[in-house]
Structures are given as structure tokens and as C-alpha cells.
Amino acid sequence: MNPASRLSLLKPSPIRAITDGTPPGAIPLGLGEPTWDLPEVGRKALLRASGPCPYVPHAGLTELRRAVGAFHGAHLDEVLITTGSQGALFALFQAWVNPGTKVLVPDPGFVAYPALAFMAGAEPVPYRLSAERFRLDADELIRVLEATPETSAVVLNLPSNPTGGGGDLDALRRVAEACTARGVLLISDEVYRDLHFGVRAPSLRDVTDRGVVTSSVSKGWGAPGLRVGWAVGDPAWLAPARVVHGYAVTGTATPAQWAALALLEHSDAVLAEARAAVQLRWEALASALREELGQVVTPPDGTFYHFMALPPAAHADPLAFALKLRDEAKVVLIPGLAFGEGGRGHARLSFAATPEQLREGVRRLAPYWKA
Numbered sequence: 001m002n003p004a005s006r007l008s009l010l011k012p013s014p015i016r017a018i019t020d021g022t023p024p025g026a027i028p029l030g031l032g033e034p035t036w037d038l039p040e041v042g043r044k045a046l047l048r049a050s051g052p053c054p055y056v057p058h059a060g061l062t063e064l065r066r067a068v069g070a071f072h073g074a075h076l077d078e079v080l081i082t083t084g085s086q087g088a089l090f091a092l093f094q095a096w097v098n099p100g101t102k103v104l105v106p107d108p109g110f111v112a113y114p115a116l117a118f119m120a121g122a123e124p125v126p127y128r129l130s131a132e133r134f135r136l137d138a139d140e141l142i143r144v145l146e147a148t149p150e151t152s153a154v155v156l157n158l159p160s161n162p163t164g165g166g167g168d169l170d171a172l173r174r175v176a177e178a179c180t181a182r183g184v185l186l187i188s189d190e191v192y193r194d195l196h197f198g199v200r201a202p203s204l205r206d207v208t209d210r211g212v213v214t215s216s217v218s219k220g221w222g223a224p225g226l227r228v229g230w231a232v233g234d235p236a237w238l239a240p241a242r243v244v245h246g247y248a249v250t251g252t253a254t255p256a257q258w259a260a261l262a263l264l265e266h267s268d269a270v271l272a273e274a275r276a277a278v279q280l281r282w283e284a285l286a287s288a289l290r291e292e293l294g295q296v297v298t299p300p301d302g303t304f305y306h307f308m309a310l311p312p313a314a315h316a317d318p319l320a321f322a323l324k325l326r327d328e329a330k331v332v333l334i335p336g337l338a339f340g341e342g343g344r345g346h347a348r349l350s351f352a353a354t355p356e357q358l359r360e361g362v363r364r365l366a367p368y369w370k371a
């Protein structure tokens, strides 16, 4: 039996290669999900559910679309509710990326982007982030875009998984203009935007309403298991994506949309609490790195990822090094190489873990950095 040929380049997520087979007692600093409780307003909305549990329109629950629109400064018609932001990305790629075309993706970048390109029959083309702090480098992205005339879509992710690097308004504006001039779909994945340290990263919507922003309740609102996300942008880009998403899953679970609505209605408090939880964890990580390794680190622009430089000896085979950490030190980290060649010298450490786990994790890792 052979799966469909268009899947021939699709490989299982390299993150799973590390996290599957995690030994008992290992400290999980690999996966990127909040470890704090679902905010009370979301939990109550789930418990309150009574009466029928109907399908909702393919574009999503109207009240939720309105709330998402208000959050992003968009009209109801510019909002499509999806099954996580991953559902939005999938639907947009299927709707707009032709087989044989190319999709520009950040390197290092979220592992799903190249996979989504392959599933659409397209080829992912990496563009590097800035050498310093892994932020959006507009010159580099535009250079790659100009060298790649077959580009159908460009993906941005500010702040970035796995690096936590953001980008400035001018860089965003220049990239948006370059994409608009070529009629290329620009997708700005902003799932981590509200988990910022200091200044919040700019949104694509600050510079144009012609691209598409994707986001979800999974990170800032602390509810990845609800599987509620959205795409916000020009209704012309959203219309075929809505058809794809409708045929793929009909719609995201109705009670999950009720809970997401409650979370969105309390965004100010929910997001402030999430930032406080992330700040607390960052401080635990930063002080453990200082005490155990003498490292003085600065927080990322946003996210709950620390992109940690690997010891030089690990650069040749970062996967083997990560497996050794997993099996010997019993700490799970993701080698940066899993996110692209640009991540080879680093590992992603998720500080969404508890402060105790972070302190103990760094204590266990320290001998491998000192060796």
C-alpha cells in the first residue's frame, strides 16, 4: 500500500521523534503549550452549555466572529473561525497554493509550514531570520521573494516559534508591499503576539488589510485543547478557505466556540494573567541559567520559547545531542535543526513548563553545557 504520491515529501514531525519515547520522570521542556489552568471564564462557559448542541455556520459562531473582529480591528465579514489556527493555515494553503508553486517560510520556523506546502503539492522555500536575535529581516525575505517568481504565498510568524524573535513595523510594511505588488498571499501567523515581553510585536493589520492574519485561543488565552482559531483578512482571500474548511471539518466544535467567546470577551484580564504566568516562568528560567551556567539571558520579544545556543560540540549532530539529553539527563528539548537549517546551533526550550520544572531542568542540563 502506498499513500498518495503528493505526500511523498511529508515526514512525521521531527518534534514527535524527540517527544515520543520520553522516559518516565523526564522534564518536558519540548512541547509548546500553556501549563496553567484554562481561565475560569472559559471553564464556566463549557459547564453552562445546555439545550441543543447545533452545528454553527461554516464561517463560525456569529458572536465569536464579531468578538474576534473587534479584537483585531476587523469587520465580521473579515473573520473565519477555524479548528485551531492550524485549521486556518491548512484551509488557506489548500485554497490558494497551486501545485508546483513555492511558499516562502521562515528558517528556523514552525514545522507545520513546510508540511502544509507539501500537502498542497508546493515546495517550501526557506528565508532566514536575522542573525542577531532571529527577527524578521525584510531585506532577506524580499531578496528570496524576488529570486522566486513562482511564489504563491509567504508566511510570517511574529513573534516566532521557535526563536521568540519579532519584527518591526517598517519591516512588516515593506514585506506587505512586496507581496501585494506581486499578488502573493501574505499570511501572518500571530498566535504568540499577546505573550510579549515589553512591546507587543506589530500586527500585519497595522500595515495592511490585504493579507491574512491567523491566530487562536491556544497560546495567549491558554486553551489549546479547545481547538478554536481564526483567519482575519480580506474576505476575497477567506471565501475559498471557508469552503475548504467546511468540507474538511464542517466547523469547529460548537461548545468550544462558546468557551472561546467567553475568553475573548475577557481578553484584557485573561491575556494579562497569561503574561504574568509567562513572566514568572521566564524569571525562574533566567535565574536558573545564571546560577547553573553563568549565562545572562534576555527575554524573547514574545512566546514562551528560549532559543538556547548549543555547545559547539553538539552542532554536528544536534538530534543525537537532544536524544542524549532526553535519555540521560531526562530533559526534553527540541533541537533547532528540527525547525530548519538556520536553527542548527540552537535548541528550543519551552518555558511554558512550571518554575519548578524549569529550575530542575536547567540543573540537569548544566553538566552537558559545561562538558
Ligand SMILES: Cc1ncc(COP(=O)(O)O)c(C=O)c1O
Pocket (backbone or CB within 6 Å): 032, 083, 084, 085, 086, 087, 110, 157, 160, 161, 189, 191, 215, 216, 217, 218, 224, 227, 228, 229
Ligand atoms: C507558530 C504556530 N502557529 C500555529 C500553531 C498552531 O496552533 P493552534 O492550531 O493550536 O492554533 C502553533 C502551535 O504550536 C504554532 O507554534
